Amino acid sequence: MEVTWYKGVTPVGELCRDVCVEPESGRLLLCTVYQPDADVFFCDRDSGEPGVAWNIRRAVNVSVIPQETKGPPLIILPDGNKTQEVDLGKSHTLVCRVKFGFERNFSPAVQWYSSDGRRPEDLVVMQVEGQKRKQLSTAETLVTQHAVIAEVKPEDLTYTYTCEAGNMVGNSRAYVRLRRKTGVKWFTVAIVPIVSVVLLVGLGVVVHVKWLELSLLYRSHWPNAEVGIDEKDFDVFLSYVWSQIPSNPDDQGYGTTEDRRNTQTPLEVLLRRRLEGQWGYRLFLLERDLIPGGAYTQDVVGVIQRSRRLVCLLSTEYLCSANAVFVLESGIQALLQDLHLKLLLIWMEGRPLSLDQLDPPLSDQVRRALTVLPCLEWSPGQWADPDTSFWRSLRKAMPAQTSSLS
Template identity: 45%
Template sequence: MQTTNVFLLFFIFPISLEGCCEENHKKKTTGLQQNIHQHYRAVEGEMFMMPCLKSVSQVVWSRTGEQNERLSFDCGSKFLAEAKHSGNYTCLTWSLLSSGSKLSLHLQVVEKNSLGCQSEESSVILVMFRGGVVDCPGINCSDNTDVIWYKDNKYVSEQPRESWEKNGQLHLEQVKEKDTGQYFCDRKIIEQGVKWIFRRAVHVTAIPYVKPSTPKIHYPTDNTREEVELGQSHTLECVVHFPFELKVVAVVQWYVHYGGNMENMTRLHMKEQRMENLTRAEFKVTGRVVVTPQHLNHRYTCIASNSVGKTNVTIQLKRKMKVILPSLCGPIVSLLLVAGLGIILHIRWLEVQLIYRSHFQHGKHNGDEKEFDVFLSYVGSPPSAEVEGVFTMSPKEACSSSMDLLNSEEGKATQRPEVQLPHVLEDQWGYRLCLLERDVLPGGAYTNDVVLAIQRSQMLICLLSADYLSNNNAVFVLESGVQALLQNSSLKLLLIWTSRASSLIQPDPPLPTLVQRALKVLPSMDWTSGKTAGVSSNFWRSLRKAMPNHRVAGVSHAGPLDCLTKTSVTEFSEFV
């Protein structure tokens, strides 16, 4: 009885490896060790799938023996068969170990040209919603037409679709899109008493029905010209889109017309012809040929043809213009760029100097070296006697009249920048201020007095207005300050515009060129006066940051701002 069971297992296993393993699993109660060895054959260059066990979900085949390379494959894994894959493989699972059985497989990979007969193609195209037939490659090489078909690692006969097997062919009643994939057919052969399972692969592509049409040449277009260098090799390329056909007959070929004669064509030797799938209904063929034109008299034609018809385009060659001394282009461009930057820098060198000296470079401001902290330059109408009297009062008198001053016409006059700035800078912040009309002795030369006052000051502040830019003496102060800034980096220069509209008015006489260029780049602020100054102190905060760091220690000036009541101090407190 035991011998009969072994014989049955050996007989059933070649038909289905899954069935063998299942039968072996059923006989685990016998307690006897069973060694089952099977032989599989594959074709080099074709896809091969390692068999699976029907009763076991995960199986790993490991190659045994003295091979240099250790190989392991999961069941159902597909790979391109190579000669190095030949060898013995062992399958070990818990079900086999518990039954004391061992399952082994011998894989032999043979060359395709050694099959001894013409083998069918290993791919097929089927039209959807029609019947389809898939042939098992090499079925005509044997009288045995008993074939088992798989789609991936599942029996086709067990899948929920209308199909049947006849004479080694797989018949599909109606092709569907999901039928696209890799199929395998197993047939049995016996050689020298050894039973083999010959597994072949067929790739099936299901395509929608496409009405047959002629191919379309996408490149080149007809009557185009390609640039070439005479005497140098040149590659002509023809890109054609073909519709899918059951029997693909796609041909792309180049021809040359000598002397432009369209009837005198010679076929050229193709360098390569590459095919690439675009969609399921269309594929692309690229044909290339290498030519070496000696003159421009010839024309070249690409002809694409299939079972429906042919299409052609003709191109002509033209001479490619050689670039003279291309290696000099880079240095020339660089030289021109550097020269252009140099010219711009030379033209704007004054502005660059002023920006650098006024924004990025200041010397050490030592109060002991300069007599004044700030030289304030402005042009304004002189204050009335009543207003002067207010600021020459005693502190007690100034305190008693401060509220009347703010609400009077004289109070409004004190809001002028030439009045407010000196009192804030000198009386509130304690800076040593230089005013020409107050601190320079009369009777001297104006130009010398201005230059000397700038040299004795750490900073020059100019209150710019339309009247200031039209006053020759005031413009001279600004010009002297710019020249001193260019010569001495320790001087700070600040412009305060009392009205930006002043910058748009062309003064008479015109400003010196140095002053015009300096006004564009020197640090500047916009004057904020009146109640706006009391509400927003941004102007005064910015001014405080721009002032020199040095202050006279212990300076305490009694002025109108020192004795304002809490009610009236809101008009002035924000700029302190």
């Protein structure tokens, strides 16, 4: 009796898989079972009487199931021995989350037990809620079991709580102990927001009060792209008041090094020689380059805006001169508006300890600006040596010079 097996409409012999057919018994043995084998198989057998042929067919519905688990369930939560923080007098929920492997007769057992510290082996069954199951895959199921402590008492902190999960292979356990939660003191909760608000308000007040200083610091020290030499008419606006030592700039020859060492040359003359004569910068001097007959205030403001640097030689005479202070104050205003302008102060007599004795007194804006603007301090013994820190710092503070120097 010959039997032919089909999967759907395809003979099993034509399938590209390992099958073992036993013709004598008519049984079909799938040597290795795969997930696509979940299908309908048919077996055909030829039969009949003399002169009459019969074909008998039967259908077999095949389901594919995973292999049964070979190990006990895996407790995911709690993981091992854990300590949980609780509030005395409040309820607390113990959660046990377990992953079970596949079983034909699936009946997961998950239970919570409690035991006191004196005899841990005496387990007391706790009242639990209904199981919650979640199918992760055909081979795994997640089971969650809760146990609720209605009111946590001090003696509950001495207990050990055990979650036990079991299947046909074996059992698994995880343990939990309770610890009193460290309370947050009321004054900490109240003080932290208050301190934060006070700090924010204080920061706002400081920024408001020191806004001028912060703006000048940012614009003086923050690097900005240097404007080209053709975008401004002058490289340096040199502002000063003539020193008490009488000196005629036109009579100051360059002479020898020894001659210069023995001559008490004012700094304004030295700077003019160095900046214009040796370094090749386009210098603006009020007594030389200001066109007479114009509006002094407008002309000064315009020249500052057309200059890349404003250098002010500060002294007691300078800070007591209304015209000189006007140049300084105009430069401060221009610095707050033009990122490409830089202002440099040179203290000729050292930085004074106090500015309160000046007559007339300085404006508040000028006084505050003098504390933050970049500055250099001059001493007469530095003029002869071009490698002193003063001249190196001055050269570094000057704008970029692309033309050839004298």
